[in-house]
Amino acid sequence: MSEAAGGGATSKKFLYVNRKAPYGTIYALESLEVVLIGAAFEQDVSLAFIDDGVFQLSKGQSTDAIGVKNFSPTYRALGDYEVTKLYVEKESLDERGLTLDDLMDVTYEDEDDDYEEKPSIRVVSRSELADIMAGQDVILSF
Amino acid sequence: MSILHTVNKSPFEKNALSSCLGHTKSGDGVLLIEDAVYGALKGTKSSDQVEAAKSTVGLYVLGPDLAARGLAADRLLDGVTVVDYGGFVDLVAKYDTTQAWL
Amino acid sequence: MKFGIVVNEGPYTHQAADSAYQFTKAVLEKGHEVFRVFFYHDGVNNGTRLTVPPGDERDIQKNWTALAEEHKVDLVICIAAAQRRGILDANEAKRQGKDADNIAPGFRISGLGQLIEAGIEADRLVTFGD
Numbered sequence: 001m002s003e004a005a006g007g008g009a010t011s012k013k014f015l016y017v018n019r020k021a022p023y024g025t026i027y028a029l030e031s032l033e034v035v036l037i038g039a040a041f042e043q044d045v046s047l048a049f050i051d052d053g054v055f056q057l058s059k060g061q062s063t064d065a066i067g068v069k070n071f072s073p074t075y076r077a078l079g080d081y082e083v084t085k086l087y088v089e090k091e092s093l094d095e096r097g098l099t100l101d102d103l104m105d106v107t108y109e110d111e112d113d114d115y116e117e118k119p120s121i122r123v124v125s126r127s128e129l130a131d132i133m134a135g136q137d138v139i140l141s142f
Numbered sequence: 143m144s145i146l147h148t149v150n151k152s153p154f155e156k157n158a159l160s161s162c163l164g165h166t167k168s169g170d171g172v173l174l175i176e177d178a179v180y181g182a183l184k185g186t187k188s189s190d191q192v193e194a195a196k197s198t199v200g201l202y203v204l205g206p207d208l209a210a211r212g213l214a215a216d217r218l219l220d221g222v223t224v225v226d227y228g229g230f231v232d233l234v235a236k237y238d239t240t241q242a243w244l
Numbered sequence: 245m246k247f248g249i250v251v252n253e254g255p256y257t258h259q260a261a262d263s264a265y266q267f268t269k270a271v272l273e274k275g276h277e278v279f280r281v282f283f284y285h286d287g288v289n290n291g292t293r294l295t296v297p298p299g300d301e302r303d304i305q306k307n308w309t310a311l312a313e314e315h316k317v318d319l320v321i322c323i324a325a326a327q328r329r330g331i332l333d334a335n336e337a338k339r340q341g342k343d344a345d346n347i348a349p350g351f352r353i354s355g356l357g358q359l360i361e362a363g364i365e366a367d368r369l370v371t372f373g374d
Binding site: 134 | 167170
């Protein structure tokens with residue numbers, strides 16, 4: 001358990017681990033639904049995108065012709081829910097021929113820094129991600 | 143904090159075990175259940191990676207899932223500990239958190 | 245120690261529901277507390293009372309119901325996932341204008357907040373899925 005920043009109440013560190021590509025299965029969408037609901041609980045929330053999970057953040061998703069709702073704009077709204085830490089694994093990007101430029105711009109307004117717009121996506125190495133996982137109280141995998 | 147990683151996929155079908163082992167830290171545990179029990183076998187293409195993790199990570203396999211699949215203990219890599227469901231519970235309690243590699 | 249358990253797959257196709265059930269039983273046998281079992285994704289299908297498995301197979305829904313009745317285990321089905329997949333209690337059936345409900349005894353339908361709460365309140369959260 002870790003103390004909530006600036007609050008007396010204890011909060012837990014929650015990590016949502018996304019390892020699956022969107023649309024082929026519903027896991028990515030329903031993971032996002034948990035994140036949105038969970039945001040109301042004022043826990044310390046991070047998201048990790050590894051393996052095929054990095055495809056969830058691909059730019060230019062257009063689902064009209066498959067008849068499925070395009071939920072990718074929701075990632076860009078996460079900042080409004082104070083979900084601002086989206087860790088994307090560099091090795092997973094490399095393995096899939098992707099770079100940061102292939103991903104959507106996801107930003108948040110930093111209330112501690114005059115509401116400056118900052119990137120939510122942080123590209124980290126596999127070993128950095130292992131450290132992030134080790135620092136969590138609750139890990140939910142999808 | 144230490145993590146008990148659970149893996150339930152065959153290493154010959156999905157990369158869950160390989161990805162899991164790439165994210166463990168010294169002192170973590172890895173428990174193979176369901177189709178991941180095939181990852182505990184000797185002489186397979188994933189044996190070397192599992193073997194290499196042994197020095198830093200506790201390796202466990204769920205006995206009931208081995209038995210269901212007709213896998214005898216002599217097929218297992220050395221250093222892999224067989225547990226039953228009660229042992230699974232003990233492992234979850236022993237490590238600080240649990241992460242499922244679905 | 246308090247355990248939360250998450251079940252992300254339905255019965256019979258994947259082993260996840262069986263593994264979760266065996267694990268939950270073992271948690272109780274070890275004298276621990278089960279704070280909640282939360283059913284998400286296709287896991288909500290564990291909670292329909294309309295399954296009719298062959299007589300020589302285990303009845304997964306009845307196994308869960310027995311845990312709820314004998315050990316007061318809180319079995320919670322996610323409402324958003326349940327609505328997509330047609331798992332309804334009497335209230336929801338009425339509210340949505342459907343002609344029947346199908347939730348099994350011992351299960352209740354509630355929001356995703358119940359999953360987050362399990363993460364906060366339980367000492368350990370263990371996920372079973374595919």
